[in-house]
Amino acid sequence: MSPVDPASLNPAPNPANHQRFNEFLPTRFYVQHQTEGRWNYHDELTAITSDGLGSLAWLWNGATPGETLVATYGEHAFVRRFNDLPSVEDALIPFGLPYVTTHLHNAHVASESDGNPMDFFGPGEFWDHHYPIIYARNDPNEALASLWYHDHMLDFTATNVYAGLSSMAIFYDHIDTGDENDPRESALRLPGGYGQYDLYFILHDVRFGNPGTQFAGHPTYNVFNTDGHLGDIITVNRKAFPYIEVEPRKYRLRFLDGGPSRFYELAFEDGRHFFTIANDGNLLEAPVDVTSLLLGPANRFDTIVDFSGDRGHTVNLVNVLEQVNGQGPTGRHLDVPMPVMQFRVLDVNTVDNSRVPDFLRALPQVDLSEVVTEREWVFDHDMGLWTVNGSFMDPTIISAFPKQGTAEIWRFRNAGATWSHPVHIHFEEAQTLTWNGRPPTGVAKSRKDVWSVGPGDDVRVFYRFDDFLGRYVIHCHNNVHEDNAMMLSWSIQP
Numbered sequence: 001m002s003p004v005d006p007a008s009l010n011p012a013p014n015p016a017n018h019q020r021f022n023e024f025l026p027t028r029f030y031v032q033h034q035t036e037g038r039w040n041y042h043d044e045l046t047a048i049t050s051d052g053l054g055s056l057a058w059l060w061n062g063a064t065p066g067e068t069l070v071a072t073y074g075e076h077a078f079v080r081r082f083n084d085l086p087s088v089e090d091a092l093i094p095f096g097l098p099y100v101t102t103h104l105h106n107a108h109v110a111s112e113s114d115g116n117p118m119d120f121f122g123p124g125e126f127w128d129h130h131y132p133i134i135y136a137r138n139d140p141n142e143a144l145a146s147l148w149y150h151d152h153m154l155d156f157t158a159t160n161v162y163a164g165l166s167s168m169a170i171f172y173d174h175i176d177t178g179d180e181n182d183p184r185e186s187a188l189r190l191p192g193g194y195g196q197y198d199l200y201f202i203l204h205d206v207r208f209g210n211p212g213t214q215f216a217g218h219p220t221y222n223v224f225n226t227d228g229h230l231g232d233i234i235t236v237n238r239k240a241f242p243y244i245e246v247e248p249r250k251y252r253l254r255f256l257d258g259g260p261s262r263f264y265e266l267a268f269e270d271g272r273h274f275f276t277i278a279n280d281g282n283l284l285e286a287p288v289d290v291t292s293l294l295l296g297p298a299n300r301f302d303t304i305v306d307f308s309g310d311r312g313h314t315v316n317l318v319n320v321l322e323q324v325n326g327q328g329p330t331g332r333h334l335d336v337p338m339p340v341m342q343f344r345v346l347d348v349n350t351v352d353n354s355r356v357p358d359f360l361r362a363l364p365q366v367d368l369s370e371v372v373t374e375r376e377w378v379f380d381h382d383m384g385l386w387t388v389n390g391s392f393m394d395p396t397i398i399s400a401f402p403k404q405g406t407a408e409i410w411r412f413r414n415a416g417a418t419w420s421h422p423v424h425i426h427f428e429e430a431q432t433l434t435w436n437g438r439p440p441t442g443v444a445k446s447r448k449d450v451w452s453v454g455p456g457d458d459v460r461v462f463y464r465f466d467d468f469l470g471r472y473v474i475h476c477h478n479n480v481h482e483d484n485a486m487m488l489s490w491s492i493q494p
Contacts, residue, residue: 001030001067006078013078013128019110019468024132026078032060032071033082034100036092039064039164042240045208046491049217055208056093056218057238058085059165064164064238065202066149069104070194073143073173079130085123085171095221096159098123104169105151105298106144106281106426106449108136108448111470114426117154117487118395118471133171137466138426141364142447143173144429146281146300147252148202154395157478158229158260161204162221164238166258167202175361176283179233180354190277191252191304191354200254203295203340204238205231205262226384227419228261228326228480234319236341242298243342248311249352250304259297260479263329263420265321266340267292268305272315275356278302279446282429283361288443293318296452298477301443304356305343312347326480328420328454366431366462370407374460375400377474379423379453379486380415386476393475400490402465409433409476411460414453421481422452423459426472427492432460452479465492 013029015021040046046054060066064365071077085091085098099122103115112119113129121127136142138407151157151165172178174380177193191197207230209215221229236242237443258265268291275287281300293301307315318337323329380387389399402408410430412423429447431439436458440446451459475487 001069003028010082017128018112018130020132021130024076024134026130028075028077029050030079031082032066032079033084034165035059035062035084035181036086036173037062039238041238042207042439043236045217048211058093058096058160059164060167064166066167067448068167068194068200069149069169070134071169071171073133073135073171076133079129079131080126082126083121083123084085086122093163095223096163097153097156099153100150100160100165102128102129104129104149105147106133106429107131108428108467110135110468111472114472115152116471117152117157117473118255120153121264134467135466137365140173140175142429143250143283143361144171144281145176145278145283146170146200146256146302148300154381155483158483159221159223161258161479162206162219162229162260166202166204168202168256170194170200187422188357188360189353189355192252197249197354198252199244199415200256201236201341202256202258203234203236203264204258205234207231207295208233208353222473223468225326226480226484228478229299230262230323230326234340234344236337237398243344245344245346246307247348247350248308248345249350250306250308250354250356254300254302255293255295256300257295257297259477261326263297263321263323264295264319265292265396266295266317267320269316269318269337275304276301276443277304277360279443280448280450282447284358284443284446285361285363287356290443294321296420296450296477297479298422298424298450299452301304307343307345307401308352310345313345314356315345317341317343326478327418344490363431371409372403372406374409374411375426376380376411376413377423378413379421379476381419385484386481388474388486388488391488392485395489397489398471398491399488401493402490404492405464407464408461411458412451412453414455414457420452420454421486422477423474424450424477425463425474428463428465430463433460433462435459468492
């Protein structure tokens with residue numbers, strides 16, 4: 001994002017609208033306009049649209065994904081977002097609703113800036129977001145690295161995000177500095193900087209209209225399928241069949257499943273090993289050697305991939321996980337993997353000062369003596385819609401009132417036999433205590449904000465409530481399930 005002069009904001013930001021505004025005064029100010037326009041997913045898709053102008057999309061400042069919000073801890077941000085989408089009757093996209101609210105997933109921010117699904121605003125209006133870039137409880141071990149922001153309109157999150165309203169955010173600090181040449185002793189010197197050797201990829205699977213039809217070349221969506229939506233083409237940063245040229249050296253590659261419903265198991269076609277260094281944007285204690293990544297909607301994984309032995313060759317990234325409907329994966333591998341993207345390794349000389357450290361960042365201490373209660377959240381299905389604790393989403397009901405300064409154990413239980421639910425809690429990261437009775441290991445031993453709870457799964461996490469007050473939500477991040485009632489509200493009380 002490109003900063004703007006705060007004096008250009010009219011009206012000026014109102015500190016009274018934001019918790020702790022004067023404690024965390026913004027140092028950078030940004031403006032975004034959400035509009036309807038055209039986007040080139042691929043030249044061949046643009047060519048089959050009726051006017052050849054590109055696929056219909058909802059855009060941030062003229063693009064999807066929008067600009068990446070890059071921030072450093074301690075440098076607080078203020079973002080004013082204008083809804084310049086057309087009215088319902090004038091919108092060209094036949095799905096979605098041009099009322100919006102933007103969630104910075106999963107920043108530690110006050111309720112009024114969280115992008116709560118009920119805090120939506122219509123065409124011609126704007127909303128101010130105050131983003132204190134702070135550690136929860138002022139603990140550097142609570143740092144987040146890879147985040148994203150996306151629309152969260154009540155009942156229309158899946159469609160609005162599918163239309164184009166998603167983008168990335170990256171937070172750095174004195175440990176994860178984004179500079180592989182950083183001389184400070186605390187710096188990890190991971191591959192960087194951003195956009196050069198540190199790259200972020202959002203995956204959205206899209207189904208486009210066929211040639212000769214009314215919506216040829218445009219994204220299509222069946223709003224009546226409440227199981228979930230599957231596309232037949234995997235887009236990366238809203239590009240179909242993309243490639244990127246890379247140098248023969250190490251890269252930090254950040255992957256995000258942008259949904260709405262597809263799960264992925266990402267692997268390189270040649271079966272190579274690589275390192276996973278972060279889960280849901282949270283650095284692990286140590287790199288984990290893997291050959292694939294399993295992502296549910298909204299999951300993020302940071303990796304380090306070494307292309308130094310691939311000079312002059314192409315390395316293919318594929319999805320090997322079978323999924324036949326929107327409810328979730330079958331657990332089987334595809335006979336023919338789905339192509340995701342290509343890395344075309346240049347035949348050039350390069351310098352690589354980056355490292356793969358043995359140790360990354362400590363996990364915050366879990367003190368079970370802080371726990372004041374345990375809550376259970378059961379995810380199920382009823383009458384064609386999706387439920388949490390047997391209830392449908394009702395914006396007028398608050399289902400839990402945790403106290404600020406306390407900790408709780410939250411238990412997620414999937415009562416279904418065939419579907420999977422990526423469970424997301426706003427506001428805080430949590431640590432998994434047990435998954436089906438067993439403590440987590442490997443990549444799963446981390447802080448998280450999305451748990452892909454499969455059929456019959458039972459997950460217990462340790463969760464704290466600090467720094468801000470107000471209402472937040474818990475929901476399934478298969479956004480089709482969320483839009484069809486699988487969400488509840490909760491509120492932090494003083």
